[in-house]
Amino acid sequence: xxxxxxxxxxxxxxxxxxxxxxxxxxxxxxxxxxxxxxxxxxxxxxxxxxxxxxxxxxxxxxxxxxxxxxxxxxxxxxxxxxxxxxxxxxxxxxxxxxxxxxxxxxxxxxxxxxxxxxxxxxxxxxxxxxxxxxxxxxxxxxxxxxxxxx
Amino acid sequence: xxxxxxxxxxxxxxxxxxxxxxxxxxxxxxxxxxxxxxxxxxxxxxxxxxxxxxxxxxxxxxxxxxxxxxxxxxxxxxxxxxxxxxxxxxxxxxxxxxxxxxxxxxxxxxxxxxxxxxxxxxxxxxxxxxxxxxxxxxxxxxxxxxxxxxxxxxxxxxxxxxxxxxxxxxxxxxxxxxxxxxxxxxxxxxxxxxxxxxxxxxxxxxxxxxxxxxxxxxxxxxxxxxxxxxxxxxxxxxxxxxxxxxxxxx
Numbered sequence: 001x002x003x004x005x006x007x008x009x010x011x012x013x014x015x016x017x018x019x020x021x022x023x024x025x026x027x028x029x030x031x032x033x034x035x036x037x038x039x040x041x042x043x044x045x046x047x048x049x050x051x052x053x054x055x056x057x058x059x060x061x062x063x064x065x066x067x068x069x070x071x072x073x074x075x076x077x078x079x080x081x082x083x084x085x086x087x088x089x090x091x092x093x094x095x096x097x098x099x100x101x102x103x104x105x106x107x108x109x110x111x112x113x114x115x116x117x118x119x120x121x122x123x124x125x126x127x128x129x130x131x132x133x134x135x136x137x138x139x140x141x142x143x144x145x146x147x148x149x150x
Numbered sequence: 151x152x153x154x155x156x157x158x159x160x161x162x163x164x165x166x167x168x169x170x171x172x173x174x175x176x177x178x179x180x181x182x183x184x185x186x187x188x189x190x191x192x193x194x195x196x197x198x199x200x201x202x203x204x205x206x207x208x209x210x211x212x213x214x215x216x217x218x219x220x221x222x223x224x225x226x227x228x229x230x231x232x233x234x235x236x237x238x239x240x241x242x243x244x245x246x247x248x249x250x251x252x253x254x255x256x257x258x259x260x261x262x263x264x265x266x267x268x269x270x271x272x273x274x275x276x277x278x279x280x281x282x283x284x285x286x287x288x289x290x291x292x293x294x295x296x297x298x299x300x301x302x303x304x305x306x307x308x309x310x311x312x313x314x315x316x317x318x319x320x321x322x323x324x325x326x327x328x329x330x331x332x333x334x335x336x337x338x339x340x341x342x343x344x345x346x347x348x349x350x351x352x353x354x355x356x357x358x359x360x361x362x363x364x365x366x367x368x369x370x371x372x373x374x375x376x377x378x379x380x381x382x383x384x385x386x387x388x389x390x391x392x393x394x395x396x397x398x399x400x
Contacts, residue, residue, distance in 0.1 A: 014158035014200075015151045017191070036152060037188035038255060050228070050257045056187045057258070060158065061204055105254060112253075126337045127252030 001062040003028070004072030010063045019043040021059035022069060030070040030100050034129075041128030042101040044108075045069050051108030070100040073107065082148035083107050083141075092141035094132035102128045106142055115146060153190035159201045164288060164317060167203055172290040172313040174199045179315050181224060181263035184255050201315075209317065214239060218283065218322040223315065227256035227264070242324035242348060246277045249330065252338045262316040265301070268308050268360070271340040273330065275302055276361035278319060280346040280353035285310075286318040293317070302360035325349045329397040332356070333389050335380060342381040343389035345369070347397040357386050369394040 001008055003026065011021050019036075022028040022045070034040035036055045043054040046068040054067075073081035080088065083106050093099045102125060109116060109124035116124060121142045130138065159174075161167040171177055178197035180186055181204070189195035203209065209223040212233050219240045221230060227247050230236050236244045250256055250264065250273055264274040265285055278285075278298040285296045287310055296309060303309050310316065325348070332344030332355075341356040347366075355361045357375035365371055370387045377383040 013151065015153045015155065017152060017187075020152070036191050038184060038251075041252075041254065044254055047257075051254045052258050053184075053254060055191070056183055056255075058158070058183075058187075058202075061183075061202065108254070123337070124253070127254045 001059075001065055001067060003067045004069060011059050014058055014060045016059045017055055018045070018057040018059045018062055018067070019054035022054060022067075025059075028069050028071050032097055032100055034097070034101075039129070040098070040101070041105060042098055044101040044104040044128070046104060046108060049108075049111060051105050068104075070103055073103070081107070083110070083145045086141040086144035086148055087138075090137050090141040090144050092134060092138045094130075094134055098128060098130045098132075102130070102138060106145060109142070110145060110149060114149070116142070152193075153187070154193050154196045156190075156197055157199045159199060160205050161201065161203065162205050162207060164206060164209065164315075167201055167206055167315060168288055168290045168313070170199075170201050171315060174201070177201050177312070179203055179263075179266070181266075182226065182259040184251070184259035185263070185267045185269065203315070212236060215320060218281075218320055219243065221261045221319045221321070223260065223262045223317050225261055227259045227261055228253060230261055231256060240281070240321045240324045242281065242328040242330065242346070243274075243277055243321050245328075246273045246330045246346070249273050249332060249341075255338075262319050265319055266308060266310060266316050268302050268306050269340065270305060270359055270361065271342075271344075271356040273332070273341070273344065273346075273355065276344065276346045276353045276355035277330065277348075278321060279361045279363065280348040280351050281322045281324060282348075282351070283319065283321045285316045286320065287311075287314040288317045289314040299363070305359040331393045331397050333393065343375070343386045343393065345390065345393040345397050347394075352394060352397070354390055357390055364390075364394075366394060366398055 022031045032042040034042035038053045038056045045054045177199035180200045180202040230247045329347040332341035344355045346353045352366045375386040
């Protein structure tokens, strides 16, 4: 499987979830793990460009596919990805636990709808939970992302 | 390791899948995994074998058949959502699938998987029932068609045999008017109660152990929904009456 553009071996145990494989085997701890049943959205990654829950996939199922995690959006020292920059500018995070999931969902949303309507933005982030209740600024960050991506 | 121990099988053809299901003891089909993997993570399900059909070729088509739409085993819900064919022939299915969880879940979840999982509060089984569609089940013993009104037999239970897999679901064209309305606590949650109208036919979900057909003039007749922390039985009956009225007002 290719993870952030680098070929990586699959785990030997098929029981290993993709989320745990990323964190424990590959040290990519940017992918957070919250509920482990697909509700919170913290573990969202891109699979062949589309956002999916990495806690609801076996790592071996990613074999032959491209996975992008939050670490893959901007290399260390490089400018932030436009969606990351927008979250920074709009203060769209407080504790930051949910942020990688939100960022990956928004990257996926904007790939599907480059100019999302207000409703598409709401629906696009509805699958991610933020317990610091920062949804208003997250919504603003999505709008700002659209501007930065132009 | 969150999931309990299992042996993972990755067949590449339908024939291989059926022969695995026919020979293995306590095997479960893994398609999109958006219901099965949570059950494994919480160890509520402990199948000895997972027959993963994600690498089976030739089962990801949506096509027109007998005046309706056939959706093959590995068609993701997102593909149905984006399908022009579904929008043209069975717009009810296209509208209903958008109520299933969130896009991120629909990128993995499959239509046939939702039917086989048979959650009584999920939308797609009720849509199949309201439209009078069917599932096509395959095993080494052959292929059979299971009409929707014979498919759902109980809470998370279907009449599929342990060695059978759903290879295709067939949704008849949705005539007009149609509607699907539901009430849930949060956007994307399972419904507390929901109704599907397909012309003069009405199916309910979230109010019995399976989706059920009902009389639009008296939709709660004989209905005994359960009550829980989310909604009392009376509230569910109330929702059925209100949602039915709205669905038939159009």
